Every structure is written in C-alpha cells, then in structure tokens.
Amino acid sequence: MTQPIRRRVLVAILGFGSLATAAILLAPLAGSTSISLRKAFDTSIPFSDNVDAQIFFVARMPRTLAGALVGAALAAAGVVFQGLLRNPLATPFTLGVSAGAALGAMLAITFGWAVEWGGVSAVPIASFAGSLGAVAIVYALARARQRGLSTNVLLLAGVTLNAFFSALILFVQYLADFAETYRMLRWLIGDLDIASYRPLLGSLPLVIVAFLVFAWIARPLNLLSFGPVEAETRGVDVTRVQRAAFFSASLATGAAVSIAGPIGFVGIIVPHLVRLIVGSDHRVVLPASVLFGAGFLVTCDVVSRTAMAPVEIPVGVITALIGGPFFLWLLVKKA
C-alpha cells in the first residue's frame, strides 16, 4: 500500500516539478524588452550600470518568483478548501479571505497610508491584515453554535462575509477619488510586477508554514472526503483537521493575495486539472498542485507581459482565458 503511493507522489513531483522548473527558468528570458543574457551575467560591469542585469534580476526574477509562490499557494489552498468543504466549486476566495484582503488594500489606497515595514509597503500589509480579520470572523461564526467546526456554517458565513465585504469595498471606492478608484480596480484584477524581493521574503515563511500543515493533513483530508462521521470512525480527529485545514489554507491565500491581489481561476482550475491527471488522493494532488500552480501562473504572466508589449494584459485575464477553455477541453476529453 505504501509503495505505490510513494511512487505516485514521486512521479507527480518529477513530472509537475520539471514543468514548474522549466517555466521558472525560461520565464525570466522573456519580456517586453530583449536583453543580452551574457551582459546580464557579466560581473565585470558594476550592477548599478548594467541595465540588462537589472531587468533580469530586479524586474523579471522577483516577478517570476512571485508568480511561482502565488500560483503554488493559491492552487494548494484551492485543493484544501475543496477537500475541507467537500465542494468541488470551492476556491481560495470562497470563505471571505480575499474579500477581507481586498477591503484592507482598498482602505490603504483610499487613505494613502504611507507606512513601510521591512521594505513592504502599506497596501500588502493592510491586505494581509484584512485577510486575518476575515478569517477570525468566519472562524468565530463557525464555532459559535457548536463545539466542532461546522463546514456548513463556515461556507454560509464565508459567502455572506464575501458579500458584506464587497459592499464595504464598493462604499470605500465610492468615497475615493477617481484616480484612486482606478488603482483599486487594478489591484482587484491582480498584478505580479513587484520589482523587489522584499514582499516575497515577507510571504514565503507564511506559505511554508501553510504547506507543512498541508503535508500533515493530506491523509486525513482523504478520509474526510467520505464524510466527517465516517472519518471519525476511522480515527481522524475531525475538528482538529478541519481547523488546521481552514487556518493553513487561509494563511496561504492571505499571503498570496497580499503579494499579487486576488488573481482568479488558479485556485479552481489547477486543482481540477491535476485531479483529472493524477486522481483524487490528496497526498498526490497537493504536491502536484503546488508545482503545477507555480508553473501555470508563471507561464500566464509571461503571456501577460509579452502578448501586447509594451502594454500589459492583467495576468488575471490571462489565467481565465487560458485556464477556462483548457479545462473544458480536458473535461470533455476525459468524459
């Protein structure tokens, strides 16, 4: 029993890992400008004078890594939310995390908060704080009625909070002036041009913690898919696993959204694509989704940067445009 699963995990990691590695290595080579790699890696030119090196290391690398981190986090969080809620339509944004994050970001933009903390500016900080607030509210509501964690209440509270926060966001936008409204809209579409490694360093530990929890809950999530009662009889501490799943997936989502805004489609399309290929065992689906999510978003960002250069197409538009039809094609082919 253990041998085949280990092999399947290994095959998935090797397969999706090589895709992700290829995407991450090739992505910085493409962009709106053509650069000379030889010059970019030429250490005899001081870095501050080397335009090609700066385009490679300051503009493209952080962006590629951000795409990988955000794609991996959203895809894996999608898998966990779908498993936790036992609902294939769940996304990382279903339970209000992204709406809380968006409200935080909108407030930071409207009031022009100009603070900085460890090289991370106000908007990502406010966005992460907002997602924490939303998580706390949803959790408190889901706990209020019974001792365990009711996934039904979780879902209802999350969806309602989403709607409520959306209303607040509209209100904040209404108060903002016109240029700010435009910047808010742009934030809501999602953007990976971070031009610095600092936001990544801030989010990376959070995502790593979330991924460690994912590794621990992969097996219990499998049992949970038979229903909480069934899982309980097989020795799963259901409440504990649900709580771990909820907080870890929310943490990964909050960290990802604080970097790039709520980039849509990754959290639902990648998990389903991966399941169509490797089956539904979370021990395989989770690592495969992490790797495929990374490669997918990095690739989408390359398209967003180059398709209409020098003008950019928002990466959220690309994820939907590529993801949607591809998903449908795979669905039909599999059927």
Added chain:
Amino acid sequence: MRILRLAVVVALAWAFAAVSPGAVQPQGHPQRIISLIPAVTEMLFAIGAGPQVVGVGSYDNFPAEVQKLPRVGALLDPDIERIISLKPDLVVVYATQSDLQKQLERATIPTFRYEHAGLADVTVTIRHLGNRIGRSPEATRVTQQIERALDDIRQRTANRRHPRTLLVFGREALALRGIYASGGVGFLQDMLVVAGGDNVFADVKRQSVQATAELVLARQPEVILELRGTSLTDEMRRKEISVWQSLAAVPAVKSERIAFIADQRTVVPGPRVAEGTELLARALHPEAFK
C-alpha cells in the same frame, strides 16, 4: 363647453410640443450653469461666468468660490435630482455620461458635452464655451493668454536638449508598484513636449501606460517627474524619491533627477494649464527660467 375648450388647449399644447425642436434652444445666454468637471468649472470662472455657476461636481476645488456652491455628484454618480432642482439652463457633462445627457434632454435642460483630449483642445473648449454662454471676448482673451504663456515656455525650452522623461501621474505609496505614466497622447504628453521633455512612452499611443519595472529600466529615462494632485511633506518626498533607488540602472536615478510636482495645475487640463506646463518646464530646465 368648458371641457371642450380645455381639450382644445391641451391639443394645441400637445401639437406645439410635437412640432417644437427636440432640444430646447435657450432664450438668451445661460444664467444658471452647472459644471460636473473641475477643468470646465475653472474655465467658466476664468471667462467671468463664475456668478452664473450654481452647482459644481464633487471634486471641484478651484477657484475658492466653488467651496460655497452646491455639489451635484461627479462623473460616475451625478445627482440628477439635485441638478434639476437647481433649475439650470446649461449643464456641462462629460462625454461618457450618456445616461445623464438623456435624462437632462428629457427634462429639456441643455447640455454642453466635454471630453479631455490634447493641450490644444483646452483653448478650443474655452472658445466654444465662450460662444455658448455669450462670453466670446473674455474667452478669446483667456485663450490668448494661455497661448502666449505656452509660446513663451516653448521658446525658452526649444533650443535646449529635451531629456528623455518618465511622467508619472500615479503610483502606490512607498513602492514601485502600480506606476501609471503618460503615454504618447493626451494633454500630459502635450504639456511635456512644450515643457521641453521627450516622453519615454511617446510611441505608446495611449493616454496612460502601466510602467512596469522592466519598462522603466528598458526605456532609460533621464528625468522622472511625478505629478501629485495633493501636497506632500518634505520627509515623504525624500522617502518617495528614495524608493526609486532599487532601479539604479535608470539614468534619472543615478543622476538623482527625480522631481515631485505636487500641484493641481499639472493634472487639470483647464485654464491654468500653462502654469502647470511651466512647473514641468522649470523642473526639466531650471536654467531656462533664471
């Protein structure tokens, strides 16, 4: 008999309404004007029609007189009830406010359509506005002043080298994210040309370009001008300028030619546009104004 007479009156009124032209032609010149657009409000006051302005948009704040006037919404949220209740005989609307235009048409209130365009359109609009409200001589005087001022700036900067300039009009606070810069069309581009700058995005035929880190590095601006509608403290200015340090290979960063111009005149294409242009020119060519 009385009913018959009433019926005849109603029928006549109906017939008259039916044959009269759709838009009511104002008798004489407008006496109660509402402007929803800051640039046009400024124009109205500049040509001496300030006393006739009875309502302004939410974002209007110049000249000081507008602070006392009723606010009637703005581009996205015009308050039609308030507009009608002020009994205007001319409403200045933005070209995209088609719903508002239709509603005003139904209420038989004449409108003046306006749309931001190039620098040359500022004086054209002022002339049209002057004709419409019966202040042509004043409009001509104002446009001549603007054109003279612009010519003066042009002459001062003409024979100097025009540095490659990145003209930023929006950016996230304390981060190089969400940078919006002027593209190769629109009044910002035109102002920059008069002020003696060579826009690094002149080839992008759009009013705005989202300038990613890569684009800024690739376009190699020698000067970075950041426009702000609101003022900022010296400390913030210093901090915001230092944010650019991460793009050290940009000539403007290396030579520290990054300037913040926190002044409404640079972002409103109204009658003070020449003053705004001069601010740009002074930032680009300080020696030309000694």
